[in-house]
Amino acid sequence: MARKPETFVTAAIERAQRAVPRVKAGAEGQGRSRRRGAADDAEGLAARKEGFVYLVGAGPGDPELLTLKAARLLQRADVCVYDHLVSNDVLALVRRSAELIYAGKEKSNHALPQEDINAIMVALARKGKRVLRLKGGDPFIFGRGGEEMQFLAEHGIPFEVVPGVTSASGASTYAGIPLTHRDYAQACVFVTGHLKSGSCELDWEMLARRGQTVVIYMGMGQIEEICGELKAHGLPGDWPAAAVERATTPKQRVVTGTLTTLPGRAAHAALKPPALIIVGEVVKLRGELGWFDTDAEQLITHPEAAHA
Numbered sequence: 001m002a003r004k005p006e007t008f009v010t011a012a013i014e015r016a017q018r019a020v021p022r023v024k025a026g027a028e029g030q031g032r033s034r035r036r037g038a039a040d041d042a043e044g045l046a047a048r049k050e051g052f053v054y055l056v057g058a059g060p061g062d063p064e065l066l067t068l069k070a071a072r073l074l075q076r077a078d079v080c081v082y083d084h085l086v087s088n089d090v091l092a093l094v095r096r097s098a099e100l101i102y103a104g105k106e107k108s109n110h111a112l113p114q115e116d117i118n119a120i121m122v123a124l125a126r127k128g129k130r131v132l133r134l135k136g137g138d139p140f141i142f143g144r145g146g147e148e149m150q151f152l153a154e155h156g157i158p159f160e161v162v163p164g165v166t167s168a169s170g171a172s173t174y175a176g177i178p179l180t181h182r183d184y185a186q187a188c189v190f191v192t193g194h195l196k197s198g199s200c201e202l203d204w205e206m207l208a209r210r211g212q213t214v215v216i217y218m219g220m221g222q223i224e225e226i227c228g229e230l231k232a233h234g235l236p237g238d239w240p241a242a243a244v245e246r247a248t249t250p251k252q253r254v255v256t257g258t259l260t261t262l263p264g265r266a267a268h269a270a271l272k273p274p275a276l277i278i279v280g281e282v283v284k285l286r287g288e289l290g291w292f293d294t295d296a297e298q299l300i301t302h303p304e305a306a307h308a
């Protein structure tokens, strides 16, 4: 009898978790690549004839949010080149014999420059390796996945892209904030708070419209400026806003407030990246719809800071 998909995923995860647990290279020394075991399975050997790159979205952290396709490809990789946003729980599901290469890319700590990451993928694929390029969230949402695939295309390397649950989706669902609840939002905008130039030049007039939800990636360092600009462009100071740190993981913390209070509350709770800012009336629903409790959340020193 065919197995149900959820049985397949649970079995795959349990199998991987029984295996020797892995830690990120970062824990042992960032930037080092590690070769594990020499054994190749039949798929690995077949892959040697022609290299291939799979650009795979690892989702926001909870390994059960991987797609079935991602879970399958994790088990087929010869080499896995992964970013710092890939959770240890997801990394634990990569085939045990695969070589792991930490590509880093935390703000101001790029373990490998982007050109080196591109060159490594091309070189490995040319050696006939099946390369898994694993990125947090969705690889095509603020993840440079497009740029990396352009480089592969220019160098004639075949590739495939597997979407992942983007952190806006993971954070909003696990925080109980429905991004487009129709009583409050008819549109949802994803923006980055960190621009190429290092400044934060966004279309504030567009972002300050009512009837929409704005999700800001990479905005924690500029939270005060972001909330200030939204107010300066027409939103009221008591407009609801939230910040969600390490969404979907046991370390998730959520701080809610308003455009006026959120920067101070987030600072008081010492929220750090990776975190998202969600702005819009849908944030009000968290009190009613929040369902995911973590111990980390209880540790926010002033519990009243967690609710507007």
Ligand SMILES: C[S@@+](CC[C@H](N)C(=O)[O-])C[C@H]1O[C@@H](n2cnc3c(N)ncnc32)[C@H](O)[C@@H]1O
Binding pocket: 060, 061, 085, 135, 136, 137, 138, 139, 140, 141, 142, 143, 165, 166, 167, 168, 171, 216, 217, 218, 219, 244, 245, 246, 247, 248, 273, 274, 275, 276
């Ligand atoms: C370089 S972007 C990558 C986004 C990713 N491709 C995605 O689809 O989620 C990194 C930013 O995504 C957000 N992010 C990623 N994972 C997160 C998580 N688990 N919780 C909260 N924010 C997260 C943070 O704003 C972080 O600074």
